[in-house]
Amino acid sequence: MRWLxxxxxxxxxxxxxxxxxxxxxxxxxxxxxxxxARAHGPRVQGRAADAGALLLAALILATGVTVTAPSASAQxxxxxxxxxxxxxxxxxxxxxxxxxxxxxxxxxxDGEWVMNNRGIRSGEYETLAPEFNPAHFDAAAWVSLAKAxxxxxxxxxxxxxxxxxMFDSQVSDWDIVERTPYRRDVIRELAEECRRQGLRxxxxxxxLDWHHPDYFPRGQTGQAAGRPETGDFNRYLDYMDAQLRxxxxxxxxxxxxxxxGMWDRPDADWRLERxxxxxxxxxxxxxxxxxxxxxxxPGEDFQMFEQDLPGENTSGFNTTTVGALPLETCATxxxxxxxxxxxxxxxxxxxxxRLLVNAAGRNANLLLNVGPMPTGEIQQEFQAxxxxxGQWLARFGESIxxxxxxxxxxxxxxxxxxxxxxVYVHVLDxxxxxxxxxxxxxxxxxxxxxxxxxxxxxxxxxxxxxxxxPPRNPDDVDxxxxxxLVPAAPAAPAPPxxx
Amino acid sequence: MTSRRSGVQxxxxxxxxxxxxxxxxxxxxxxxxxxxxxxxLATQGRAVSLALALALASASAASAQAxxxxxAANLAAREWFQDAKFGMxxxxxxxxxxxDDAWVSNxxxxxxxxxxxxxxxxxxxxxxAAAWVGLAKAxxxxxxxxxxxxxxxxxIFDTQVSDWDIVDRTPYRRDVIRMLADECxRQDIRxxxxxxxLDWHHPDYFPRGGTGGNTGRPESGDFGRYxxxxxxxxxxxxxxxxxLAGIWFDGQWDKGxxxxxxxxxxxxxxxxxxxxxxxxxxxxxxxxxxxxLFERMLPGTQNARLDSARARRLPxxxxxxxxxxxxxxxxxxxxxxxxxxxxxxxxAAGQDANFLLNVGPMPTGEIQPEFVExMRGIGAWLQRHGESIxxxxxxxxxxxxxxxxxxxxxxVYVHVLDxxxxxxxxxxxxxxxxxxxxxxxxxxxxxxxxxxxxxxxxxxxxxxxxxxxxxxxxxxAARESRR
Numbered sequence: 016m017r018w019l020x021x022x023x024x025x026x027x028x029x030x031x032x033x034x035x036x037x038x039x040x041x042x043x044x045x046x047x048x049x050x051x052a053r054a055h056g057p058r059v060q061g062r063a064a065d066a067g068a069l070l071l072a073a074l075i076l077a078t079g080v081t082v083t084a085p086s087a088s089a090q091x092x093x094x095x096x097x098x099x100x101x102x103x104x105x106x107x108x109x110x111x112x113x114x115x116x117x118x119x120x121x122x123x124x125d126g127e128w129v130m131n132n133r134g135i136r137s138g139e140y141e142t143l144a145p146e147f148n149p150a151h152f153d154a155a156a157w158v159s160l161a162k163a164x165x166x167x168x169x170x171x172x173x174x175x176x177x178x179x180x181m182f183d184s185q186v187s188d189w190d191i192v193e194r195t196p197y198r199r200d201v202i203r204e205l206a207e208e209c210r211r212q213g214l215r216x217x218x219x220x221x222x223l224d225w226h227h228p229d230y231f232p233r234g235q236t237g238q239a240a241g242r243p244e245t246g247d248f249n250r251y252l253d254y255m256d257a258q259l260r261x262x263x264x265x266x267x268x269x270x271x272x273x274x275x276g277m278w279d280r281p282d283a284d285w286r287l288e289r290x291x292x293x294x295x296x297x298x299x300x301x302x303x304x305x306x307x308x309x310x311x312x313p314g315e316d317f318q319m320f321e322q323d324l325p326g327e328n329t330s331g332f333n334t335t336t337v338g339a340l341p342l343e344t345c346a347t348x349x350x351x352x353x354x355x356x357x358x359x360x361x362x363x364x365x366x367x368x369r370l371l372v373n374a375a376g377r378n379a380n381l382l383l384n385v386g387p388m389p390t391g392e393i394q395q396e397f398q399a400x401x402x403x404x405g406q407w408l409a410r411f412g413e414s415i416x417x418x419x420x421x422x423x424x425x426x427x428x429x430x431x432x433x434x435x436x437x438v439y440v441h442v443l444d445x446x447x448x449x450x451x452x453x454x455x456x457x458x459x460x461x462x463x464x465x466x467x468x469x470x471x472x473x474x475x476x477x478x479x480x481x482x483x484x485p486p487r488n489p490d491d492v493d494x495x496x497x498x499x500l501v502p503a504a505p506a507a508p509a510p511p512x513x514x
Numbered sequence: 515m516t517s518r519r520s521g522v523q524x525x526x527x528x529x530x531x532x533x534x535x536x537x538x539x540x541x542x543x544x545x546x547x548x549x550x551x552x553x554x555l556a557t558q559g560r561a562v563s564l565a566l567a568l569a570l571a572s573a574s575a576a577s578a579q580a581x582x583x584x585x586a587a588n589l590a591a592r593e594w595f596q597d598a599k600f601g602m603x604x605x606x607x608x609x610x611x612x613x614d615d616a617w618v619s620n621x622x623x624x625x626x627x628x629x630x631x632x633x634x635x636x637x638x639x640x641x642x643a644a645a646w647v648g649l650a651k652a653x654x655x656x657x658x659x660x661x662x663x664x665x666x667x668x669x670i671f672d673t674q675v676s677d678w679d680i681v682d683r684t685p686y687r688r689d690v691i692r693m694l695a696d697e698c699x700r701q702d703i704r705x706x707x708x709x710x711x712l713d714w715h716h717p718d719y720f721p722r723g724g725t726g727g728n729t730g731r732p733e734s735g736d737f738g739r740y741x742x743x744x745x746x747x748x749x750x751x752x753x754x755x756x757x758l759a760g761i762w763f764d765g766q767w768d769k770g771x772x773x774x775x776x777x778x779x780x781x782x783x784x785x786x787x788x789x790x791x792x793x794x795x796x797x798x799x800x801x802x803x804x805x806x807l808f809e810r811m812l813p814g815t816q817n818a819r820l821d822s823a824r825a826r827r828l829p830x831x832x833x834x835x836x837x838x839x840x841x842x843x844x845x846x847x848x849x850x851x852x853x854x855x856x857x858x859x860x861x862a863a864g865q866d867a868n869f870l871l872n873v874g875p876m877p878t879g880e881i882q883p884e885f886v887e888x889m890r891g892i893g894a895w896l897q898r899h900g901e902s903i904x905x906x907x908x909x910x911x912x913x914x915x916x917x918x919x920x921x922x923x924x925x926v927y928v929h930v931l932d933x934x935x936x937x938x939x940x941x942x943x944x945x946x947x948x949x950x951x952x953x954x955x956x957x958x959x960x961x962x963x964x965x966x967x968x969x970x971x972x973x974x975x976x977x978x979x980x981x982x983x984x985x986x987x988x989x990x991a992a993r994e995s996r997r
Binding site: 122123124125133134135136139140142143145146148356357359388389390 | 611614625628632637844845878
């Protein structure tokens with residue numbers, strides 16, 4: 016009897032190594048030596064990608080050719096609509112979004128996995144709902160904070176693994192309106208506030224469910240919830256589809272849906288094709304992405320990477336297969352997704368800016384997380400960092416927004432982004448005066464410091480371009496050099512120039 | 515209140531215990547001077563241990579309240595305390611919000627601002643003093659002991675010497691200790707205040723002890739100033755909340771050094787002579803203390819080092835948790851059965867000790883149903899068997915494998931807890947047995963008395979009966995009997 020509780024406590028208080036602590040959303044099994052990725056079609060290896068491959072990828076995107084591959088369960092013959100393609104382009108232009116993890120788990124201030132980590136049973140966990148009364152929740156404050164950070168969209172947990180809906184679901188009473196004294200649909204308030212302030216709104220939805228009895232057979236998590244050892248998984252999927260339909264019907268135009276949790280039962284039939292088709296029919300422009308840590312399945316519109324840049328796998332569970340869809344890296348500001356009192360391992364503002372720049376240089380968005388407090392407030396440490404990133408973007412946003420990964424693939428010194436004829440060289444780690452780049456696709460007309468427009472000397476040779484950089488401080492976050500390329504040769508005879 | 519905790523804290527506690535046994539803290543115990551009239555003794559064996567204890571103690575000088583002589587009111591309060599036998603312990607504070615027991619801020623190594631961020635979230639709208647006190651009454655408890663300040667230093671009363679309290683820092687803004695004190699008076703139940711001498715929040719709690727080292731406080735501080743603060747809060751408690759049954763100190767085990775116990779204890783006894791002072795040292799105790807406290811162990815059973823025969827000179831109390839946690843812990847479902855808790859109450863009474871059973875209310879102010887059910891279950895048992903518990907002292911037979919005895923006047927209560935066979939042989943009793951009956955229904959129990967002892971023939975035991983209580987009527991003591 017004693018042993019049981021001690022074991023729980025030992026598990027709860029054990030100090031996790033830093034690498035492990037990052038894997039908040041993923042259980043340990045990811046390290047079990049399983050093949051990290053399955054081929055699901057043509058792919059571009061991020062690290063090996065050269066400029067040509069990136070251009071090819073861009074071309075594929077621009078022409079709307081999607082990666083399709085046979086899959087028993089996904090949306091096999093998915094053809095994105097023009098509206099969807101436009102949304103993808105918008106998504107890539109946006110580059111920076113706010114991730115929000117909030118739910119009744121926030122009450123325990125121990126991350127969003129607390130139900131699973133502490134072995135809390137469903138009945139025990141349900142006692143949290145009547146305690147959830149976030150008197151300080153203010154959708155306008157959250158959305159304004161995202162705006163101040165220079166973010167262009169918000170992705171918020173509509174339902175996390177605990178199955179608790181933060182919206183007014185009609186197919187269950189396990190939701191904020193019916194089970195809490197707060198009784199307000201915070202997803203509606205956030206969706207409306209995003210529209211008001213001009214941000215797009217994504218819903219996070221956990222396919223994994225630790226609460227629903229029909230989530231059976233169980234996967235690798237949520238086994239301590241005390242549910243009966245029976246259940247009809249298809250009935251659970253019907254329930255999931257019904258909730259998704261609600262989200263795609265009752266909350267106006269969505270930016271898209273961010274799925275998570277399929278990794279819990281990697282071999283189950285998730286009926287992806289049916290779900291994805293329903294979503295694309297309900298809102299063709301809404302982007303579908305899933306955090307399954309594999310190459311994208313047909314029917315998905317963007318590919319995501321958890322706590323890693325595309326192509327990297329420091330977290331141990333990400334695929335290194337980088338597909339041709341728009342990319343997004345999500346990351347925490349400390350080591351937790353849900354609010355975790357006592358987690359003070361905050362990334363510095365400089366680290367966050369560099370993460371954003373590194374993502375952009377890999378043609379990916381950054382979705383940066385906050386876990387609001389149970390009161391509805393966002394802790395000061397997060398707010399301060401977000402506002403500082405916003406200040407950086409106010410000056411350097413030109414080199415991030417609307418860009419794509421540049422002609423020079425990521426290097427040890429930094430990355431490049433590109434918008435039209437302008438290549439932005441983000442010098443993150445280079446102490447010397449001269450910096451040499453490999454040959455660029457077109458000749459360089461001018462080089463300047465983005466910050467003040469000061470022209471920089473550069474030398475072009477067949478082997479590449481060498482820029483003489485201005486003096487820097489060791490703690491500079493990012494020296495951005497703008498290279499203006501000569502325009503591409505026109506496909507048709509050029510019209511007569513102005514006299 | 516200590517608790518099961520992670521390796522680091524466990525080691526810290528272990529270290530503290532070692533230091534104690536090495537002498538730095540034991541010296542307090544060793545310097546006891548006995549001014550308290552010895553409680554009455556039931557057996558010769560106890561008389562021997564008492565003599566030993568007196569021999570040990572007489573060699574030392576007092577370090578705490580030197581020269582303490584309990585007042586008549588205090589001695590009467592001790593009698594009341596021993597008669598009461600059963601109390602309800604309450605652990606409640608801002609830590610309850612995290613639903614991870616009272617040590618959570620230490621176990622998670624929270625810094626001061628992080629700990630402080632909890633206070634504005636504490637709004638226990640379902641708190642109802644009448645319900646808590648009513649539950650204690652329904653359980654048959656005769657007193658309540660409530661944490662007024664736990665190790666996190668947070669006062670759930672309206673202290674004027676700090677703003678780290680429920681009135682100044684929470685949206686609730688109500689002094690729950692006052693509400694409980696008033697309600698206890700109304701429902702005729704007595705109130706002890708738990709007060710943690712250890713403080714993880716106060717900057718002057720320095721040098722730090724074995725715990726609370728990761729709060730980010732400056733590495734300096736004036737412990738004397740902290741003790742002034744402690745005295746001021748204790749003075750508030752003993753001044754503003756009416757007559758208290760006593761004060762339940764905890765946390766001195768955190769470190770050695772001079773705790774100025776004499777000054778504090780003298781102040782308490784001056785303010786309320788009848789208030790009983792106890793400190794959670796598990797058997798070591800200091801002059802000026804009126805009751806001896808044992809945390810989750812029955813005096814005299816688990817650990818010889820803690821089985822201080824000296825403690826037996828004072829009324830004793832064993833504190834216990836229903837599950838494994840003092841503060842509310844959502845996922846702790848290691849609840850002891852009602853039967854087991856009744857058994858522990860009986861065993862404590864048989865050891866001449868009170869039983870203080872804990873509940874950790876939820877952050878909302880509610881008490882979880884598992885606790886309520888068990889408390890009421892104990893109350894239902896006491897309704898029928900209370901005679902063998904309340905007002906008794908440890909009986910003439912020291913605890914045996916089969917159970918324990920209690921006694922009041924000429925009645926000896928034989929609590930048969932673990933015996934399957936009809937005949938049960940008891941050792942010789944101090945006086946002859948006039949009659950034996952079952953407490954449950956008054957039916958006669960056959961017995962045979964010989965020079966070696968008394969053999970009972972127990973009737974069949976109803977299934978599920980926790981404690982078969984046989985009442986032995988002893989022949990009145992010869993000199994005192996009136997014909």
